[in-house]
Amino acid sequence: MPSQPATALSVNLNKIALLRNSREGNYPSVLQHAQICLDAGADGITVHPRPDQRHIRPHDVTELADMIRPLKDIEFNVEGNPFAGRHGSYPGFMALVQSSRPDQCTLVPDSDEQLTSDHGFDLIQSGARLAPIIAELHALGCRVSLFMDPLPEQIELAKQVGADRIELYTGPYAAAFLQRAPNLDELFEQYCLAAQTASALGLGVNAGHDLNLLNLPRFRRLPGLLEVSIGHALTVDSLALGMSTAVQRYKAICCS
Incomplete structure (x- = not known):
């Protein structure tokens, strides 16, 4: 039986920027740490x-776009x-994307009051507003992914509004894994069903x-x-571990 194709690893550098912002200057450098991650095998x-x-910050987006744009794959x-x-x-947000033109734009329904993203889109409520934005992003050459809970009925709407992919919000899975919750297997199957629904609709997952080294x-193994x-x-x-080793450890799981 063939092994599952490798999963790409994209490293989020927000926390490097958070540490930098605690002092004046540019230490640690977001660009330098991006290069460390890429040299270690991040996709x-x-x-x-x-x-x-x-x-x-906005200048980070511009500088990273300039750095990554010439790099193949x-x-x-x-x-x-x-x-x-x-x-x-x-x-x-849209002005930033228009100026940086990333390969992928992941739309997330977070608010200024949230500590971090903690839920996916309700496309019954926001689908009509998102559809023209997704069309605009496509015109800029961006692939569009929507941050979603593992709900098949919502994922079907993601296809209807023009998304190319969904990004499944894995917070509940990570919490259940950490707590060794009795419903972990059932919850993982819910994510599997969501992924299968997306794939059947032609959406990437x-x-x-x-997500961490343990969970x-x-x-x-998600389909x-x-x-x-x-x-x-x-x-x-x-x-x-050091950042290079940490990236390599995550990358090894993504290729296993």
Whole structure:
């Protein structure tokens, strides 16, 4: 029986930017750490700029886009809320994407008040607003992924509004894994059904949020999983392992 194709690893650099922003200057450098990740085998770089600029800032997006654009087979993925407008020196999410033209744009329904992304889109409520935005992103040459909960009925709507991929929100899976919850198997099957639904509709399947070295091996078995975006856990692991080794450890799971 053939092995499952490798899953691409995109490293989210938000926490490197968060550490940098705790002091004046550019230390640690987001660009330098992006290069470390790519040299260690990462398939792409993810950033999630927010209007409050708590971590990734607009200049990071521009500089990373310039750095990655000439590189062959390396993906630049920009995540964020497409409805986030101008706020101080933050130009608005769509303006950032228009100027940087990433390979992939992952739309996420987070608000300024959220500590981190914690739910997928409800496309019954927001699908009509998203459809023209997705069309605009396609015109810019971006592949579009929607951050989604593992709900087949919502995933069907993702196809209808024009998405190319979904990114499954894996926070509940990670929490259940950590707690050794009795419903872990059932929950994983729910994610499998969601992935199968997406694939049957012609949607690619990405995943992200709280995936780590312990829970990723099982989630890697998700049918048709094309890409994982990992930032917080990989950055924490880098404190003990070094970033190159941490990336290599995650990449090895993605290729197993």
